[in-house]
Amino acid sequence: MKLSKRITGRPEIVAFNHSYHGSTQGALSIMGDEYWRNAFRPLLPGIHHVEYNTPAALDAITEQTACVIAETVQAERGVYAPDAKWLQALRRRCDDTGTLLVLDEIQVGFGRTGSLWGFDRYDVIPDILLLGKALGGGLPLGAFIAGREKMATLTDNPILGHITTFGGHPLSCAAGLAPRCRCCWKKTISQL
Numbered sequence: 001m002k003l004s005k006r007i008t009g010r011p012e013i014v015a016f017n018h019s020y021h022g023s024t025q026g027a028l029s030i031m032g033d034e035y036w037r038n039a040f041r042p043l044l045p046g047i048h049h050v051e052y053n054t055p056a057a058l059d060a061i062t063e064q065t066a067c068v069i070a071e072t073v074q075a076e077r078g079v080y081a082p083d084a085k086w087l088q089a090l091r092r093r094c095d096d097t098g099t100l101l102v103l104d105e106i107q108v109g110f111g112r113t114g115s116l117w118g119f120d121r122y123d124v125i126p127d128i129l130l131l132g133k134a135l136g137g138g139l140p141l142g143a144f145i146a147g148r149e150k151m152a153t154l155t156d157n158p159i160l161g162h163i164t165t166f167g168g169h170p171l172s173c174a175a176g177l178a179p180r181c182r183c184c185w186k187k188t189i190s191q192l
Contacts, residue, residue, distance in 0.1 A: 001026055001044075002162055003128060003146065004067030004100045006153045011045075014060050014068045014099075016052040020076035021069065021104055030069050033076070053082040058093045067100040067128070072118035075107040087122045094127075106132035106142065141172040 001013060015021075019032035028037050029044035032052075037043060048065075050057040052074055061068060068090065074080040094101040103126035108118045112134065115121050119129075127150065132142035145151075154161035166172075 001030070001067070001069070003144070003150065003154060004102060006161070007100060007150055008066045008098065010064050010066035010099075012048060012062070012064045012066060013046060014048050014050060014057070014065055016057070016070055016074070017049050018052060018074055018077040018080070019069075019071050019104075020074075020107075021071075022106075052077075052080070053086050055086075055089075058089060061093050061097050061099050063097050065097060065099040067102045068094055069102040069104060071104045071108070072122070073108045073113060081113075082122070084122045087119075087124050091124045100127040102126060102128040102130065104130040106130055110134035135176050136172050137175040137178065139172045139175045140166070140169075141176045 004013070005011070013030060015030035015032060017032040019030070020036075021027040021031050023036075025040065026044060028040050029047050031037055032049055048060050050060045052070065070090070072087075073082070091101055093099070101124075103119050103124075105118050109129075109131050110116065110133075112118070113121055117129070119126060128144055128146045130142075130144050135141045135143060
């Protein structure tokens with residue numbers, strides 16, 4: 001969310017009902033189930049929740065939208081996969097409005113859909129990709145990746161505009177690198 005707002009300078013985010021993104025204040029703000037959100041209100045402003053895999057969702061994306069955050073396949077909902085044409089239309093709508101497409105593959109990435117990334121099955125490339133769970137092979141490890149120019153927007157004002165207490169932990173990073181093919185990583189990063 002920070003990276004998208006920094007790149008676009010826009011205040012709004014579109015997220016989807018029935019989605020799961022985590023339990024921090026920011027993640028709860030975009031999570032798509034009131035059951036999880038309600039006890040922690042007020043949440044972040046400017047979040048618009050819409051129905052996943054529907055034409056109406058595309059209309060919610062405007063020139064004020066910094067990003068659309070979606071699970072490529074909604075796992076918490078019961079492994080709900082989108083129609084390929086809809087996901088491609090979502091990508092086009094983001095392109096048309098200058099909105100970044102953020103795909104959350106924390107649960108479905110690393111082969112859990114039959115291809116390395118869930119988005120590979122839909123012929124769609126995100127602007128920002130969220131990874132976790134299988135990334136660390138059972139150890140705590142998560143990442144968000146984007147192209148070099150996009151990530152560079154977090155290097156100043158303030159310096160180190162995004163940091164983490166345990167980022168780069170040697171054991172977790174070793175686990176993340178060990179089972180992976182480096183050529184797959186290079187291909188993914190070069191696409192973003």
